[in-house]
Amino acid sequence: MSARLQLLGMDGAALEKLVVDELGESRFRAKQIAQWLARGAEISEMTNLSAKLRERLAEIAVANPVRIVQSHRSKIDGTEKFLYALEDGNLIEGVVMRYHHGDSLCVSTQVGCRMGCAFCASTLDGRVRNLTPGEMLGQVVAANRHIQREDPARRVHNIVLMGSGEPLDNYDSVVAFLRRVNDPEGLNISLRSVSLSTCGLVPKMYDFAGEGLPVTLSISLHAPNDDVRCKIMPVANAYPIGEVLAACKNYVEKTGRRVIVEYALIRGVNCALSQADELAARLRGLNCHVNLIPLNDVKERNLHAPEKAEVAAFLRRLNSRGVSATVRREMGADIDGACGQLRRKALASPADLNH
Ligand code: SAH
Numbered sequence: 368m369s370a371r372l373q374l375l376g377m378d379g380a381a382l383e384k385l386v387v388d389e390l391g392e393s394r395f396r397a398k399q400i401a402q403w404l405a406r407g408a409e410i411s412e413m414t415n416l417s418a419k420l421r422e423r424l425a426e427i428a429v430a431n432p433v434r435i436v437q438s439h440r441s442k443i444d445g446t447e448k449f450l451y452a453l454e455d456g457n458l459i460e461g462v463v464m465r466y467h468h469g470d471s472l473c474v475s476t477q478v479g480c481r482m483g484c485a486f487c488a489s490t491l492d493g494r495v496r497n498l499t500p501g502e503m504l505g506q507v508v509a510a511n512r513h514i515q516r517e518d519p520a521r522r523v524h525n526i527v528l529m530g531s532g533e534p535l536d537n538y539d540s541v542v543a544f545l546r547r548v549n550d551p552e553g554l555n556i557s558l559r560s561v562s563l564s565t566c567g568l569v570p571k572m573y574d575f576a577g578e579g580l581p582v583t584l585s586i587s588l589h590a591p592n593d594d595v596r597c598k599i600m601p602v603a604n605a606y607p608i609g610e611v612l613a614a615c616k617n618y619v620e621k622t623g624r625r626v627i628v629e630y631a632l633i634r635g636v637n638c639a640l641s642q643a644d645e646l647a648a649r650l651r652g653l654n655c656h657v658n659l660i661p662l663n664d665v666k667e668r669n670l671h672a673p674e675k676a677e678v679a680a681f682l683r684r685l686n687s688r689g690v691s692a693t694v695r696r697e698m699g700a701d702i703d704g705a706c707g708q709l710r711r712k713a714l715a716s717p718a719d720l721n722h
Contacts (some may be wrong), residue, residue, distance in 0.1 A: 375404050375504050382400060383397040385397075390420065396416065401553065404431070404508070407508045407512030410424050433505030441698070442701060468524070474527070477496070479494045479531060482600070484599060485600070497532075524556070525556075526556060533568065558580055558582050559581050562627065565586060572615070583625075584618045584627070589629065589633075589637060592645060599637075626653070632681060659695065661673065661678050
């Protein structure tokens, strides 16, 4: 990684230490810098600092370690995909979706992923490295700045930790990010508007329930039993579905928040009506909502979404068994929706990057 400091990743105390102890400036400069950082300013744009201070800061630090190098906007619904470059040249991606209640940003937590789910593009080349809290904050700040260029009234209102990576496999940095993201002096995003999605690292789910963070937990279940789950999610070999659901129940008890069960429908694998029955039975007693997601085809894998009628029948069956469930609305259908695909394309032909 680059040796340059990531200012966005520093909390108030660390910034103050840098400004006072190392740069010999007064403390209030740290507050000024923090305000600029939350707005996505580069160091050169921090115009209430002296030119000399800006110069010295720029020698040792970068404001935001994340830069948008490509963006693709859907003509259908305004959904916009970003390819971001990190300081060390690694690439990650994100997507901002426009909903009536505000903009929602999908944030990555790792470069790549080591969970190995059979249907997921992010894991095809394994995990490269964890992201720092500054790189997670940086995605939000870069996205805000991008969307505000056109419409200053827009801003990221909701965050879903559903980009590349397994958030609970980068636990400390993700928790640090969450504690920072709702800083009133910074991004000021309510944690009630944040969801964290996990493939089910059970011990970390218990740890997370104890953090006292009012975040919505999403569990990537994708199967009604261990037989099916083990075929598509290697993590199921370590943590059986019963333990995963017990950890979800604990999360509901500890936080009072309903969990979201994610279920990607994969043709011939997990969408028979008998499997809807099994899922409904499994979820009994858990305060949850099921999000059905017709699989985004990943061309590297031979896995596909079922027909629309099959999706509708699966949904009806769950509902008739008393399970709260909906089919996730497809967003950005014309911009190559599937997660991880933009990065894979860019890695295959780096000349396309508008650095
Ligand atoms: N590692 C975390 C978060 C990242 S993935 C997790 O597993 O939850 C975000 C969601 O997208 C997960 O539910 C994941 O299973 C799902 N997903 C991955 N690839 C997909 C695909 N091709 N089609 C539909 N959903 C997919």
